[in-house]
Each structure stands twice: as structure tokens, then as C-alpha cells.
Amino acid sequence: MAVNNAPRTPMPEQPPQQRVHNFNEVALGFTEEQAKQEASRCLHCANPMCVQGCPVNVRIPEFIAKVSEGDFEGAYQVITDTNGLPAITGRVCPQERQCEAKCVRGIKGEPVAIGRLERFVADWHMAHATQHASPAYPMNYRHVAIIGSGPAALACAYDLANWGYGVTIFEAFHTVGGVLVYGIPEFRLPKAIVRRTMDELRSLGVQVHTDMVIGRVYTLEELFQQGFDAIFLATGAGLPKFMNIPGEELAGVFSANEYLTRINLMHAWDENYDTPIVNSHTVAVVGGGNVAMDAARCARRMGAHVHVIYRRSEAEMPARAEEVHHAMDEGIEFHFLTNPTAIIDDRHGNVCGLACVKMALSEEEDERGRRNPVVVPNSNFTMDVDTVIMALGTSPNPLIRMADPDLKVNARGCFVVDEETMQTSKENVYAGGDAVTGAATVILAMGAGKRAAKAIDEKLDGNN
């Protein structure tokens, strides 16, 4: 195959001045021509490092070869051998730290746009597939209950259903998808994609029960009594953290979870829905992760002027580089090395300002090797804002461990599991995703779901 030395194919996008007025997807996706062009940049390394960089080891050069040949359905089959949710991961994976970070072409230039190609293939399949998915193995009459319906749950459900297991998902909300629907906004992951993915799971035979809060309505013991042979806990991130600074009780202070849930799950941006949301003029979002970016960009689309406040520098931001750049393009102002000290009350219980201090990075490092920020003396200042959104991370949902105190959790409240099998301290109970790791990424959660599916399959020996 001839090597194409062209630069990386840019992703067509809605221009910033247009997209800040709507919730439609920002990245528009490659055309067939663009996909083939980008695919022809792959060097087809004998020892492909990109595959090792992928948490679920998608056979990347193999699917890219099919794309460059124009066999898009063939490419889809290669991807879904190891990753059942490519339309989602192609959009939300931090590829620049995974597969694309390992791409040889990235050493001297720009890596192959693996994520964009994955997304193209998944979207092409959704638009052109004529057959419903069906399980690869016959029904084996073993049943698995999956608690939650976010990325860990869906990845686990996909594999088990494919292998012939009877899979039932119990979701607490009225809609399935977990963080994919309540957290990640429409403009980054259209909900139609999540619905299509769910349709595919249903056609594999997966049963879905919404409005079911396991721990309250059924205990794990009761699920086993109902005939489930194994349970996978994918209950996700839970209660939001706050800073414990004065003023966090004021009207106009939100956790990112609440702000995003109102907008994404409850459609507060759409006036046909009843969900109320504050009319913000100026918003401060505190935090530097993807959730902070999502909240900031939602607030921008709700018509506000938005500031992001982060206590370290841009280099330490945990958010994906692409999200940060998108946010900057949309006119969101970043204040690095800045930390809030108090939220100011207008004396009627509403926010009227945010008191901050400047920070500097010290030589001391935290457990992840990041330099610790310290306060710069006499650097206090105040920002005029009427809304503050705290995006500081979460601690796991407590409902299942409250209902089942035998289940071992660590000091942070996360389920303790065997890292290989994802089994908890209870026989036949597995766990994965944010409920185990604390807030992390979609693909890591999916990897955990797949490991659990494999361990459950080995334990229940369904195809024997």
C-alpha cells in the first residue's frame, strides 16, 4: 500500500459562533472520501503500538485497512469484535492519550485520526445496516443482572448477550444510558446514538427495566432468589463533592451533576420541558476535568458568559485537549492557577460574586506526580458572577453498600474488586466502572465491563 504523506484530515465542525446557539453535535463526522483519505495515512506497522494503547485492544490497523478499501461494514465487524460501542467511544474516548498517543506517525507529525475513523465506521454502519444484530452463541439459560446502564454496564451486557446469556439491566432513572445521557451533553454525544446502541442491545435479547433502584426495591440477595446467577454492579459515580467554602448553600450554586442532569436528562434547554434552570448571566465553573468542560459549554449554550476556574495550570488539566480547545473557541474564559475561597451572598440568598486567590505550583508533588498548588499571599480578588457550578468529582453512589453492608468498600466508598476478574468480596457479585475507580473515563469503564463479562463467563461456564 502506498504511504500517504498528507497531513491529518481535519474534522468538519460547526463553527463556534454558530454552535454556541444550539445543542447540536459540534463534530460533524468524516465523509466517505475523507475517511478513505485519512485511512490511507496508516503505516500498518508490523507491531502496532496503537492496539496496545487501546484499553479494549481494538485491532486498529486491520479496521483502518478495510476503511481504505472502502469496506466499511467489514471495518465495523473488526471493531465490534472487541468493542461493542464504537459510535460512543469514537466520540468520547481520549484518543490523544491512548491509541493515537502510540501512533508512529505521531512521532514526526500528526498521528492517524483513529477516533474519527472509528466514529465514521460506526455511523456508517448505523446508517446502512440492514440486519439486526443477533447473538453469536445460542442461549445458554444462565442469567446475569446488571445494575446501572452506563458504559461499564453496556459493554458487559453486549459481550454477555453475544455469548448467549440472558441479560437484564436495572436502571434507576427513567432513561437508559447512565452518564452517557445525564452527563455527557447532546453536542458531544447525541442521545440518538445512545438510543441506537440500546436498540442494538435489545436485539441481542437484553432486557431493560427502568425506574428500578436496586438496594431499595430489591437487595442483591433477592436478585439471586429471582434466578440470576451473577450480578454486575455498574452503579457509577455518585454524590458530588463540594469545596466546603462559605456560600455553597446559596441559590445559584450547583454541582455539575445537577446542572448537567437538568440540561441533558431533563432537557431544561428545551422550553417544551417543565424542568426549571436558572437564567445565568455570568457563570463560574470550578474544576478542570471533562465534566467541568461539559458544564461550561452547556452554560455557554444557555446564553451565559462563562469562566472556568482551575487551581493548577493548563498543562495539568485532566480534561481532553480537544474539549478545552472547543471551549476556548466558544469564548469561554479560563483562569488557571486560581482557587475560590468563598461564594458571595447578595443578602437575599443569591450568588453575586466569587472570591478567589491566585495559586502557584510548588515543588511538592501529589500521588499522581502533579505539582501541588499553593496560595500566593495577598492575591485575593473577586469575580462578578451569578452562578457557580462545582465540578470537583464525585464519591460513589451509597445505595447498594447501604443495603448490603457485607460488600467490601474502600475508604472512599468504592467497591473493592479483584482487578483481573472484577469480582467483589461477595461470590458471583462483580463490579466495575466509576463505582470501583471513582470518576474516570467511558473507555476505562467499558474495559472493566468487558473484564467482568469474561470473568462471569468463565465462572458460569455458559458455553459448556
Add this chain to the structure above:
Amino acid sequence: MPTIVTKRYLNPIVTMMELDCPHIARKAKPGQFVMVRPDALGERIPLTIADYDPVRGTVTIMYQRLGVTTHKLDLLEAGDNILDVVGPLGNPTEVEGVQRAMVIGGGVGSAIAYPQAKALFAAGAQVDVIIGFRSKELVFMEDNFRRNCSNLYITTDDGTYGEQGYVNKKLEQLLQAGNQYDVVIAIGPVPMMRAVCQTTLPYQLKTIVSLNPIMVDGTGMCGCCRCKVDGQIKFACVDGPDFDGHKVDFDELMIRTAVYRTQEADATERHLCNLQRMADELKEKKGGAQ
């Protein structure tokens, strides 16, 4: 989707609905709540479980028609389905070991206080109840309480029924007269619960309040229902809804329950104009289906 088994108006502003949801009825305990979403465009709101019958498989909710969601809910009739009912949520009220209890309900809060009184009375405790309303025509549940308590006291703000005054005035009288209780359970509007706590504090009398702040998911995710108890942030949906009333920061609770008040008033006003049209449409749809 749970079906509405019965619907009754308890007074001019409060509606009772008995819902067919056996999986919730089997697990429900006094003090717990459900999240309800009446239709696909609607909000999720928390409503306390006012009664439950595991044999019939029903739970009862009562609501005051205040905002858009409760008005929408009220468009539904017996035989209709409610789109989403999630529960039972929250921690049950601890009633074990209580010998003498005082249960206090204010307004629609009386509905919420009822399962507590009923459970305590059934467990053999002496249960005194005070329920307070603004006026005579708003009094409800009187018979239910009478069957499930030792002494029932009713107060009205305007004196048109029972004794004139607020519930805390009656409580003060009873405490001054030497009545002894192991616990006071107070459920109602925030100012009422605060007044009850102020009344019981000098007596060092354990007082449980049931908080009903704004919630979105109700399952320990959004953090909207945060309140300060003993200086710590607590979440009513998973840490409560019951808390030690002497440790609750009521000032903060007042701020947090008022966050959307202006918007809600606007939305309700706008919505009420549409309500009649919606009711007509709904009837038409049902007529068409028959």
C-alpha cells in the same frame, strides 16, 4: 407504568392517589418517598409515601396542587397510568423502641406524618398527634389519625376548627402540662418544623424532622437536596430525609427550597392557562380510544 387505583380530593387543594406498584409496596416503610414523573416532558418530583399496603400492592401519595408537575399529575384519573414512579427511596423513620411519641403534621405534611403515627401506634407505643391547618376547610385525614393514635389535637391558624393557633403552641402547652415523650416527629413546612424544634430544645427532647428539599434524581447523584446538619453537608435523598431537628440549619434550608420560586410561579401561571386545554385534549384522546 403504575396505574392509579383510586383518586380522591382530601380538601380543596390536596389530592390523594392510590397507585398500583407492588414492588414498591412490598418494601415501603414510614418516612420513605417516591420520585414521580407524570409525563415525558415533566419534572421528577419527590412525594412522600403517605400509606402503603403490601397485600394489595399499592402505595398512596398525597400532593398539594402547587406547581406545574402537581397540576399535571392532577389531570390523571383513576385507571390512568403514571409514566414513572421510582421507590421506595430515603431511609425509613426509626420507630423501634419508642414508648411515647408525639407526631406533629403541618398542612399537607400531616399526610406524611400519618404512616409514622400508624406504625408507632401499631407497635404499641402511646402516640399523641397534633395536626395543624390554616383553616377548617383544609382539615383532612382526621378519621385516619383518630383510629391510629392515643390523643389527637387539631389546630387551625384562624380558629375555625379545633384549637386556634400554631401546632407549636399546642405542643408547648402539652409539654408544660408535664406530658413526657421519647421523641417528637415533626413534618410540615420549614417554618413549622423550625418552630417545633425551638419549642422542644429547652426540654432536651429528641426531635426528628423530615426534610423535603428540591430533588432532581432522588437517588444520590445530583446533590441538589444538600442541607447542612451539624455543620456537615448531608443529602436528604440518601442520608435522610429524617434528621435530628436540633442540628438542622433551617436558614440554609429556607434558601435552598426557594431557589426556583420565581421561575416556578411564572411557569405555573403560564401552565394554568394551558391546563384547561390539556385537560380537554386528554379527554378527547381518551374519548377517541374508547
